[in-house]
Structures are given as C-alpha cells and as structure tokens.
Amino acid sequence: MSGNVKKELDAFGKYIVKQSRTNLTKQKKNDRGNLYKSISYDLKVSKNSFELSFSMEDYGKFVDKGVRGVNSSTKAPNSPYKFGSGSGAKGGLTKGIDAWVQRKRFQFKDKRGKFLSYQSTAFIIRRSIWFTGIRTTNFFERPFELAFKRLPDELIKAYGLTVDKLLKTSLK
Numbered sequence: 001m002s003g004n005v006k007k008e009l010d011a012f013g014k015y016i017v018k019q020s021r022t023n024l025t026k027q028k029k030n031d032r033g034n035l036y037k038s039i040s041y042d043l044k045v046s047k048n049s050f051e052l053s054f055s056m057e058d059y060g061k062f063v064d065k066g067v068r069g070v071n072s073s074t075k076a077p078n079s080p081y082k083f084g085s086g087s088g089a090k091g092g093l094t095k096g097i098d099a100w101v102q103r104k105r106f107q108f109k110d111k112r113g114k115f116l117s118y119q120s121t122a123f124i125i126r127r128s129i130w131f132t133g134i135r136t137t138n139f140f141e142r143p144f145e146l147a148f149k150r151l152p153d154e155l156i157k158a159y160g161l162t163v164d165k166l167l168k169t170s171l172k
Contacts, residue, residue, distance in 0.1 A: 006045050008155060009052055012147050013041035016054065019143030024063075027137050031100065035060050039140075056140070059092075064140045069133030076136045083130050093129065098122045 020039050024030045035057045044051040066076025070084040083093075100106075101122040107115040108124060116124075 005050070005155060006043070008152060009043055009045075009050060012151060013043055013052060013054070015147045016140070016143050017041055019147075020056075020140045023137070023139035023143065027139060029063055029137060029139065032103075035063065054140075059096075060140065062134060063137055065138075066136030067134040069129070069131045071131045072133060075133040079133075079136060083133065093126055094122075097126045097129070101125065 017039050021030075021036050024036050024039075030036045038055070038057040038060070040056070041052065041054045062081055065081060066079040068076050068079050068082040070082075073079075073082075098119070101118050106121060107118060108121045109115055
C-alpha cells in the first residue's frame with residue numbers, strides 16, 4: 001500500500017475526529033467533555049489492506065443517531081434506538097439525568113414559585129425524555145459522509161468502499 005493512501009486515510013480520520021468534536025461543542029452536547037475526549041481513530045496499514053476504526057464512549061451512538069421515545073419518534077424518526085425496547089442498559093438514563101441535574105444545580109419551580117427538589121426535577125426531565133426521545137445530532141455521521149465524498153475516487157474504487165459499509169464496520 002502506498003504512502004499516499006496512508007496519508008489520505010490519516011487525513012480522513014483526523015478530519016472526522018476534529019469535525020465531530022466541533023459539532024459536539026457547537027450543538028452544546030459537550031457537558032463534561034467525556035464524549036469529546038473519547039472520539040478517536042485508529043489506522044492499521046499493511047501491504048494489501050487497511051483497517052480504519054473510530055471509537056468513542058458507548059453513549060455517543062445515542063447522541064449521534066438520537067433515540068425514539070415511547071410515545072413519539074419525531075425527534076429521531078430514523079433512529080435504530082428506542083426507549084422501552086428492553087435492549088438497553090437498565091438505569092442509564094436515570095443515573096445520567098440525576099447527575100446532570102445535580103451538577104448543573106438545575107431545579108424547576110412549582111405553581112407557588114417554590115423550588116422542587118433535584119430528584120423531582122430529574123424525574124420530570126427523565127419522563128419527558130422517555131416519552132419524547134432524544135433528538136438526532138449527526139455530530140459524527142455528517143462529517144463522516146462529507147469526508148468520504150472527498151476521498152479520491154481511485155481509493156474508493158480500489159477498495160470497493162461504500163459509505164454504508166464503512167460506517168457500519170467503523171462503528172462496531
């Protein structure tokens with residue numbers, strides 16, 4: 001494999017990581033920075049093949065693709081993920097929202113103007129997210145598709161690459 005191919009793929013990986021991180025920040029999805037810091041790529045090149053993989057925190061796929069709610073899928077209509085399907089980790093949403101409410105010191109007020117407890121505020125937010133879902137951001141998928149279009153045609157033809165195939169195998 002020529003050094004030029006390695007150079008192209010290296011630039012491809014760096015671009016996707018940089019743009020994904022930028023998108024997280026612009027979309028205000030960079031609360032503690034864990035997801036931001038975890039986005040990376042690994043390129044392994046041998047004589048007749050290459051392996052390019054991207055990694056990030058597990059919850060990054062939910063932020064990117066969104067999650068359909070139990071009662072509504074308008075925020076993420078094409079998402080493969082859905083609340084209430086029984087396939088996700090139990091209590092993940094609860095822990096995450098409870099910690100976020102405490103960290104941000106966020107509290108709703110009742111009708112009389114008194115602050116609700118952090119637990120009550122977190123419950124209201126969790127219930128809303130559970131029923132309505134999480135909006136799709138495409139913070140990773142969009143830069144991936146844009147960078148793929150910029151890859152040289154010779155490279156795509158030589159390795160029989162397609163966006164779908166590369167996205168599926170890269171995110172596993």
